[in-house]
Amino acid sequence: MTAIDFAAFVDQLAAVSGETIRPFFRTALGVENKSRSGGFDPVTAADRAAEAAMRALIKTTFPEHGILGEEFDAERPDAEYVWVLDPIDGTKSFICGLPAWGTLIALTRRGEPIYGMMHQPFTREHFTGDGRAASYRGPAGDRALRTRGCAELKEAVLLTTSPLLMREADRQSFGRVEQAVRLSRYGGDCYAYCMLAAGQVDLVIETELKPYDVLPLIPIIEGAGGVITSWENGRPHAGGRVIAAGDRRLHAQAMELLKG
Amino acid sequence: MTAIDFAAFVDQLAAVSGETIRPFFRTALGVENKSRSGGFDPVTAADRAAEAAMRALIKTTFPEHGILGEEFDAERPDAEYVWVLDPIDGTKSFICGLPAWGTLIALTRRGEPIYGMMHQPFTREHFTGDGRAASYRGPAGDRALRTRGCAELKEAVLLTTSPLLMREADRQSFGRVEQAVRLSRYGGDCYAYCMLAAGQVDLVIETELKPYDVLPLIPIIEGAGGVITSWENGRPHAGGRVIAAGDRRLHAQAMELLKG
Numbered sequence: 455m456t457a458i459d460f461a462a463f464v465d466q467l468a469a470v471s472g473e474t475i476r477p478f479f480r481t482a483l484g485v486e487n488k489s490r491s492g493g494f495d496p497v498t499a500a501d502r503a504a505e506a507a508m509r510a511l512i513k514t515t516f517p518e519h520g521i522l523g524e525e526f527d528a529e530r531p532d533a534e535y536v537w538v539l540d541p542i543d544g545t546k547s548f549i550c551g552l553p554a555w556g557t558l559i560a561l562t563r564r565g566e567p568i569y570g571m572m573h574q575p576f577t578r579e580h581f582t583g584d585g586r587a588a589s590y591r592g593p594a595g596d597r598a599l600r601t602r603g604c605a606e607l608k609e610a611v612l613l614t615t616s617p618l619l620m621r622e623a624d625r626q627s628f629g630r631v632e633q634a635v636r637l638s639r640y641g642g643d644c645y646a647y648c649m650l651a652a653g654q655v656d657l658v659i660e661t662e663l664k665p666y667d668v669l670p671l672i673p674i675i676e677g678a679g680g681v682i683t684s685w686e687n688g689r690p691h692a693g694g695r696v697i698a699a700g701d702r703r704l705h706a707q708a709m710e711l712l713k714g
Numbered sequence: 715m716t717a718i719d720f721a722a723f724v725d726q727l728a729a730v731s732g733e734t735i736r737p738f739f740r741t742a743l744g745v746e747n748k749s750r751s752g753g754f755d756p757v758t759a760a761d762r763a764a765e766a767a768m769r770a771l772i773k774t775t776f777p778e779h780g781i782l783g784e785e786f787d788a789e790r791p792d793a794e795y796v797w798v799l800d801p802i803d804g805t806k807s808f809i810c811g812l813p814a815w816g817t818l819i820a821l822t823r824r825g826e827p828i829y830g831m832m833h834q835p836f837t838r839e840h841f842t843g844d845g846r847a848a849s850y851r852g853p854a855g856d857r858a859l860r861t862r863g864c865a866e867l868k869e870a871v872l873l874t875t876s877p878l879l880m881r882e883a884d885r886q887s888f889g890r891v892e893q894a895v896r897l898s899r900y901g902g903d904c905y906a907y908c909m910l911a912a913g914q915v916d917l918v919i920e921t922e923l924k925p926y927d928v929l930p931l932i933p934i935i936e937g938a939g940g941v942i943t944s945w946e947n948g949r950p951h952a953g954g955r956v957i958a959a960g961d962r963r964l965h966a967q968a969m970e971l972l973k974g
Contacts, residue, residue: 480854480914550871550899551914553813553837576853577813577837593836594740611810616900639810640876641901654740654811 460561461582463515464571467508471541471557472575474504479576480551497545501525504541504557512537524666536562540666543572544615544643553577554645560670565691570670572644581648583677588651601680601700602653607634607707610656613646614638624661624695627685630711631659647671647698651678656700657708663693671698681705685712720821721842723775724831727768731801731817732835734764739836740811757805761785764801764817772797784926796822800926803832804875804903813837814905820930825951830930832904841908843937848911861940861960862913867894867967870916873906874898884921884955887945890971891919907931907958911938916960917968923953931958941965945972 478500505525512521513529520533524540537559542548544555557573572581579592581599588599604610612635617625632638635657642649644667646658651674668682668690675682675698685695687709697712699705738760765785772781773789780793784800797819802808804815813836821829832841839852841859848859864870872895877885892898895917902909904927906918911934928942928950935942935958945955947969957972959965 480912546897546899549897549914550873550902551909551912552899552902552905554901613810618898637806637809638878639806639812639901641814641899642810642812645812649811652740652811654809 460569464559464561464569464582465580467511467559468557468571468573468575468580470507470511471504471559472573472578474507475500475541475557476575478503479548497542497548500548501542501545505539508537508539508541508559522666524664534563536565538562538567538666538669540664540670543667544645547641547643552641554641554643556644556648558644558666558670560666560673562669567669567672567691570673572648572670572674574645581651581674583651583674585673585676588674588677590652599648599651599674599678600653601650601675601678602656604656604701605703607631607704607711608636610635610637610704611654612638612657612659613642613649613655614640614659615643615646616640620661627712627714628659628661630714631657631708634707634711644671647675647682650680650698650700651675653678653700656704658698659696659708659712661695663696665691665693668693668696685709720829724819724821724829724842725840727771727819728817728831728833728835728840730767730771731764731819732833732838734767735760735801735817736835738763739808757802757808760808761802761805765799768797768799768801768819782926784924794823796825798822798827798926798929800924800930803927804905807901807903812901814901814903816904816908818904818926818930820926820933822929827929827932827951830933832908832930832934834905839908841911841934843911843934845933845936848934848937850912859908859911859934859938860913861910861935861938862916864916864961865963867891867964867971868896870895870897870964871914872898872917872919873902873909873915874900874919875903875906876900880921887972887974888919888921890974891917891968894967894971904931907935907942910940910958910960911935913938913960916964918958919956919968919972921955923956925951925953928953928956945969 478496505523520530520536540558547554559571560567561569682698690696738756765783780790780796800818807814817833819831820827942958
């Protein structure tokens, strides 16, 4: 069974998750928020409901598979196939009503992510990849995802979610890269990596990532021709400090500056 | 003639502008960008084409009105009615492929903005206001826009486009407010003010704004029950340093911290 065989099932997972999350997004729109201090928290409620819905569908369809998610305990984490779920990556954007968040789904086989999807239920965009190819489906039509060439940092566009999320030493390393690029922009989360896969930006540099933040993105970025590693140039699978580039030459230059 | 009479015409302007801009957004998606250094610049091309299309429609329909826009010279700026146009507010988001940009349209009468719209052509969202009421139209349905109550900075969610855009002294003032709030988030442009009008966030604080960045947003924010002023508590019409709050109590507290 290959990643391709799972693609239709991942579409189903995304549809179920999106339908669950959508009613919780912008629940404050036009309504006085009476419950900020304690009580109802839309993002946590949406996160848990969507993960529960996806887990139920996986267990019915593939009872022998494992599941790792943000909201509930791991199930059969040593199975050959393990699903990795993050229903709302970018909870702060979600809270602010901004659409720069998404649902992340990966299928791993013996620890390797063989298929990944980022789904944005509000804009109804899907970014998928299997490590060899990557594609986009959304309101702007369907197309292949390809990173763009960019040989020099001074030509590069850099995204990160927020330097405020970084430890001080990491922020200084990041700052050296930021000083060197043409344009730096904040507020991306998973959307940032998808824009890299789409050839729209050249670099994404982040810290403090969890495995479920990064595993679904690896087959998309690599499938689009990009490179994603840890800041130590190792595998990015465990999360932590991660750098993604659309062009290997740029990755090498940014790594030098991160080292200091 | 009241602002209400102009609402249908502003919808036409937004439709014409959106159709013009949409093909330029994410033109790099899946395509090698061969033209970064010199040559075709999609954001400038889209900006100019959309403003030209809106100007043509205004001149045909209301030849006696004035027009102020980012891309071309002012026309009849002393007319009773003057249109203020910013086809792409948030060009850096546009460049990065992120949807946090929008088309801003204001109608001013004797210098006062009497109707404003923010239109996001990719998500197909419209935020409008006339200073007495404000409303939303988009994929999540139609509804009234109302800011939310928030009495204390420590409960507040703050948005700004980027502290990197601020002068050093302003960044320090902004930092005092940022230290005091519950959550601070970057990357909004006009979208940030619309999320404030929608009751999704509590504060937006920015600097270096142009009149066309702020005039269209004033009737939306005030129509939703919010307050928007300069950092000196004056009228925000000229742009520069601007603060918007959903709750007057919060505005007063943030103003104290900005003063230092």
